[in-house]
Amino acid sequence: MKLDYTPAQRAFRADIRSWLALHVPREPLPSFDTEAGFAAHREWERTLHSGRWSMVTWPRELGGRGCDLIEWLIFEEEYWRADAPMRVNQNGIFLLGPTLMDFGTDEQKARFLPAMAAGEHVWAQGWSEPNAGSDMAAIRASAIRTDEGKGGEYILNGQKIWSTRAVWADWLFGLFRSDPQSTRHHGLTFLMVPLATPGITVRPIRQLNGHTGFAEIFFDDVRVPVENRLAGEGMGWQVAMATAGFERGLMLRSPARFQRTAEALRALYLAHREQADRDPTLRERVISAWMDAQAYALSTYATASRLQKGGHIGAESSTNKVFWSELDLRMHQTALDILGAHAEVVPQTHEQHAALGNWLDGFLFAQAGPIYAGTNEIQRNIVAERMLGMPRS
Amino acid sequence: MDFVFNEDQEALASSVKRFLMTEMTPELIRELWTTPTGRSERMWDMFASQGLTAVSVPENFAGLGLGDVEWALLAQTYGYFAGPEPLLDTALVAVGMLEGLPASGQRDALLRDIAAGSARVAIAHPVNPYVSDAHVAKVLLCERGGELHWLTPDACRLNPVESIDPSRRLFEIDWQATPHTRVATVSEAQPLLARALDRGAFAVAAQLLGLTQRVLDVAIDYSAQRKQFGKPIGSYQALKHLLADVAIRYEFARPVVYRAACAIADNDPQRALYVSHAKLAATAAAQLAARHAMQVHGAIGYTWELDLQIFMKRIWALSGSWGDTTFHKARVADALIESCAPIGPARTFELES
Numbered sequence: 001m002k003l004d005y006t007p008a009q010r011a012f013r014a015d016i017r018s019w020l021a022l023h024v025p026r027e028p029l030p031s032f033d034t035e036a037g038f039a040a041h042r043e044w045e046r047t048l049h050s051g052r053w054s055m056v057t058w059p060r061e062l063g064g065r066g067c068d069l070i071e072w073l074i075f076e077e078e079y080w081r082a083d084a085p086m087r088v089n090q091n092g093i094f095l096l097g098p099t100l101m102d103f104g105t106d107e108q109k110a111r112f113l114p115a116m117a118a119g120e121h122v123w124a125q126g127w128s129e130p131n132a133g134s135d136m137a138a139i140r141a142s143a144i145r146t147d148e149g150k151g152g153e154y155i156l157n158g159q160k161i162w163s164t165r166a167v168w169a170d171w172l173f174g175l176f177r178s179d180p181q182s183t184r185h186h187g188l189t190f191l192m193v194p195l196a197t198p199g200i201t202v203r204p205i206r207q208l209n210g211h212t213g214f215a216e217i218f219f220d221d222v223r224v225p226v227e228n229r230l231a232g233e234g235m236g237w238q239v240a241m242a243t244a245g246f247e248r249g250l251m252l253r254s255p256a257r258f259q260r261t262a263e264a265l266r267a268l269y270l271a272h273r274e275q276a277d278r279d280p281t282l283r284e285r286v287i288s289a290w291m292d293a294q295a296y297a298l299s300t301y302a303t304a305s306r307l308q309k310g311g312h313i314g315a316e317s318s319t320n321k322v323f324w325s326e327l328d329l330r331m332h333q334t335a336l337d338i339l340g341a342h343a344e345v346v347p348q349t350h351e352q353h354a355a356l357g358n359w360l361d362g363f364l365f366a367q368a369g370p371i372y373a374g375t376n377e378i379q380r381n382i383v384a385e386r387m388l389g390m391p392r393s
Numbered sequence: 394m395d396f397v398f399n400e401d402q403e404a405l406a407s408s409v410k411r412f413l414m415t416e417m418t419p420e421l422i423r424e425l426w427t428t429p430t431g432r433s434e435r436m437w438d439m440f441a442s443q444g445l446t447a448v449s450v451p452e453n454f455a456g457l458g459l460g461d462v463e464w465a466l467l468a469q470t471y472g473y474f475a476g477p478e479p480l481l482d483t484a485l486v487a488v489g490m491l492e493g494l495p496a497s498g499q500r501d502a503l504l505r506d507i508a509a510g511s512a513r514v515a516i517a518h519p520v521n522p523y524v525s526d527a528h529v530a531k532v533l534l535c536e537r538g539g540e541l542h543w544l545t546p547d548a549c550r551l552n553p554v555e556s557i558d559p560s561r562r563l564f565e566i567d568w569q570a571t572p573h574t575r576v577a578t579v580s581e582a583q584p585l586l587a588r589a590l591d592r593g594a595f596a597v598a599a600q601l602l603g604l605t606q607r608v609l610d611v612a613i614d615y616s617a618q619r620k621q622f623g624k625p626i627g628s629y630q631a632l633k634h635l636l637a638d639v640a641i642r643y644e645f646a647r648p649v650v651y652r653a654a655c656a657i658a659d660n661d662p663q664r665a666l667y668v669s670h671a672k673l674a675a676t677a678a679a680q681l682a683a684r685h686a687m688q689v690h691g692a693i694g695y696t697w698e699l700d701l702q703i704f705m706k707r708i709w710a711l712s713g714s715w716g717d718t719t720f721h722k723a724r725v726a727d728a729l730i731e732s733c734a735p736i737g738p739a740r741t742f743e744l745e746s
Contacts, residue, residue: 002395003464003655003742009394013739070394077738256738263737266729287725290736291649291670297741298648301396309397319641377630383640384633388613391628 005074012067019051031361032088032093033211038122038168041088049081055093055117058101059226060079062109063117069250069304076254083260091165092116094251096139096173096192099243103190103231112192124166124195126174126217129159134378136175137184137237141219143191145233150226154178154287156199158220164372166215167204169195175236188236192228197222209364244374245317250304252373253324255297261331262293264357268338276338285334292327296320309328315387318379325369325376332363394742397646398466405459406466410473412443417474419700425477426559432529437478441510445480449488454504461485461595465654468596472603475707477560479513479526481596486589487514490534490541493585494576499543499659503532520590520716523554523563524732536586537570539579544568558710588657591668593715595653598668601711602650605643605675605682608704612636612686626689637683642681646674666728670719676718679708 005013029044030037048054049063058064058071067075087093093116115121131154132138141158156176165258166172172193195202199222204212231239269276269286276282303316336343336359346360347353370376384390398406416439425431440446448463450456464485471480488507494500506512515530527533528551533544550567568574577585613636616627626632653671656664683705687694694701712718728734 001398001651001655003652003659005394005742074739077741080738104595191464191562255741259738259741260738266736270730270733283726283730284722287722287729292645292673292727293400293737294670294741295645295649295674298396298652299645301394301741302648305395305397308395316644322637322641323645329692377634380634380637381630383637384627388609388636388640390613390633391617391625393628393630 002357005341006336008216009074013070013078016053016075016078017082019053020078020084023047023051024082024084028083029085032086032165033167033207033209033213035168038088038165040181041085042119044085044088045087045122049118054119055097058097058113058117062113069307070301073254073256073301073304076256077259080256080260081252088165088323089116089119089122090210090252091125091169091173092121092171093376095125095243096123097390098251099239100230102242103235103239107227118235121171122165122169123316124163124172124215125171126160126163126166126172126193128162130161133162134375135239137188139175139177139188141174141177142180143178143189143224144180145226147188149223152226154189154224154226154229156191156193156219156224158219160219161216161218162214163370164214166195166202166210166217172217173230175240185237187234188240189233190230190236190239191224192230193222193224197383198222199224208367209361245313250300250307250313250320253320255293255300255324258293258324258327258331259297261328261362262289265289265331265335266366268335268357268359274339275340278339282334282338285330285337289327289331292323292330296324296327315383318374318382319387322370322376322379322383325366328366328369329360332359332366335359336363394652398462398651402463402466405463406470409443409445409467410470412439413470413474413476417476418568419475419703422475422477422560422703426465430529431560431562432478432526437513438510440478440480440484441508446484446510447508449485450504450508451492454501454508456488456504456508461592461654461658462651464596465599465651467602468599469606469650472600472707473607475560475604475607475703479529482516482525482593483507483601484516485596486592487516487534489592490516490585490589493588494541500576508529514587516593517566518586518589518591518715519594520720521714524566525564525714526558526562527551527564527566528553528562533568535566535568535570535574536582539582539586540570540575541577541582541585542568542570542574543576544574548574556710560707561710563724587665590716591653591657593666594668594672594721595650595657596622597711597715598650598653598671600644601675601679601708602643602647604704604711605639605646605679608679608682608686608701608708609636609639609643611701611704612639612689616689632689635688637681637687639678642678646671646678649674663728663734665724666734669716669724672716672721673718673725676712680712683708 004147029040032038032041045054052065056065056067056075059066100112127136129141143154143156148155172195175188176191177187178189199220201218202215204215207213266286347356385392414543425433444457447456448459452458468481491500491504503512512531513529515524515533516525517524517535519536533549535542535544548568551564554563556563616632617625619626650671653668656667
């Protein structure tokens with residue numbers, strides 16, 4: 001136990017803090033689930049990349065800084081402290097990136113990772129299908145191997161759905177059934193597909209907040225070269241499980257995000273204290289928000305310290321996902337309860353934005369937390385079966 | 394930055410675990426319920442031979458000179474086995490208070506006695522309405538009017554108070570404060586009492602973590618054995634989710650307790666906040682664990698016969714010990730709301746800067 005940052009870690013923090021102070025846009029960018037917002041966020045990724053800050057944990061030759069996990073946590077803390085824009089390419093950099101590092105060939109790494117870090121390729125995910133949600137092994141979209149084209153091709157048919165950011169993204173990664181005779185988690189293959197390929201139709205789905213944050217994707221004899229396959233044919237399930245581990249685990253939701261929300265929640269409470277204290281539970285909920293966000297941060301530092309020493313992330317990625325998604329809901333509900341009768345107002349004017357902040361937006365987004373990346377019911381099953389060793393149903 | 398225990402700390406905890414697994418059985422705990430003192434000289438001697446009573450005693454008093462961070466794992470292990478002896482109050486909290494007193498013949502001798510396993514110490518701290526283990530204490534360290542007094546058992550009259558946990562032995566004590574009993578004035582005693590409170594609360598929090606793990610283990614075992622509708626009840630999602638929720642609360646209470654250990658060891662300016670957070674997080678996890686473990690057991694969980702009661706009752710009893718939930722919530726609120734401690738990202742470890 002040594003709860004002190006080294007001089008190098010302090011210097012790293014100072015570096016990123018001063019860079020962000022110079023570069024973070026003064027006005028918040030429009031939502032990346034709009035066309036203009038998506039473009040603005042892609043531009044921000046380019047700016048980050050120009051400072052070598054887009055993916056700090058990656059090796060230098062891939063556009064990163066070779067940072068360890070503690071430095072990554074420091075980066076995230078400073079990023080959220082500066083209220084910097086959301087990461088439009090999180091599917092790519094946080095999920096596919098680490099998966100490519102583990103399973104990709106050198107050629108694939110060189111081809112995909114630098115373009116991802118530079119914001120040139122923004123990625124969407126292709127897991128869920130209309131009949132494969134929580135039961136992901138029920139995937140039916142097919143990828144049939146042919147010897148046509150140079151080095152062979154897969155021909156894709158079927159449908160993916162709930163594909164976040166697919167409306168404006170450049171690439172998609174996901175699972176397809178390559179063995180028509182196979183069932184469940186056998187015979188699946190992990191493919192990377194340019195969304196501009198002929199035969200692909202992307203149909204935006206309007207979300208609860210009115211934006212088209214996700215889409216359904218139709219594949220109609222879509223040809224994908226074999227070189228776009230990650231790991232072996234039929235290995236898709238193992239690759240996907242590794243990606244899901246990253247998603248629920250450290251990378252997707254760093255604790256800094258929730259510490260920032262807890263801090264803002266306290267400020268909101270203090271600004272409305274007289275009214276808020278008419279309900280004595282509100283103060284308690286504000287305090288609990290800090291305690292839980294702090295617990296998540298401490299837990300992440302403990303995990304990072306353990307991984308630094310060669311440990312592996314296990315079922316704690318599921319405990320994390322349940323914990324942060326439910327914390328996020330509680331915090332936003334508390335904020336709306338403090339705002340009271342004003343909470344339903346969708347801010348339009350400058351004054352409304354100043355008075356109401358982003359709480360309503362965040363509240364809507366928080367509703368999705370216990371659903372995406374594997375519902376919290378599925379996560380609790382994983383915790384019970386893999387961590388606690390309870391019998392499978 | 395390194396937020397994990399080192400190999401020595403882990404090894405010490407696992408050797409203590411092996412020892413307690415053999416010796417601190419539910420049968421022994423039940424047997425001690427029926428004895429007049431509820432305590433075992435044989436067990437205390439074994440603690441001493443394991444070095445447990447000497448952990449925090451400085452090396453020049455024949456101790457091991459270790460600290461709060463080691464205790465985080467040891468107290469957790471002790472909680473897991475529901476040890477009834479006042480090991481933490483004596484070997485951690487009282488030792489800390491004694492170290493804060495000026496050197497003297499009686500102080501130095503008591504430190505040596507604790508390390509050697511020949512003295513238990515009881516603490517009458519204003520945060521606790523009752524004094525635990527006053528009946529077996531060689532010395533009682535008692536607060537009155539902000540001063541600290543040193544009392545021998547013959548100078549105290551004890552009135553026992555019954556606890557729901559038959560392992561707990563609580564007392565109200567009558568005693569006279571005199572200039573001869575006083576060992577610290579108000580200003581001298583204040584930091585000692587504040588530190589004792591934080592150590593006591595941290596020690597309880599760590600024990601509650603161990604107890605959480607214990608009732609979780611007991612419930613998991615039972616859910617695998619017990620069959621209904623032709624299947625182990627643990628295969629039903631409703632029960633899985635009860636225990637998964639306990640596991641999640643436990644996972645996120647643990648690092649908070651470890652943070653508190655470091656805050657005490659480093660005398661962190663926000664020590665009180667971190668300790669109260671730890672006590673609250675561990676209490677919440679343990680109370681949920683007790684409730685859900687009972688639910689998984691059904692009616693058998695409501696019996697005297699089942700050992701589950703040993704651990705549940707310890708959870709309920711310790712929940713209010715060394716600062717109850719209202720006390721610790723008020724301290725967190727003071728820091729966060731009234732004093733407006735700086736929080737947010739980049740302040741995980743450094744709330745001051």
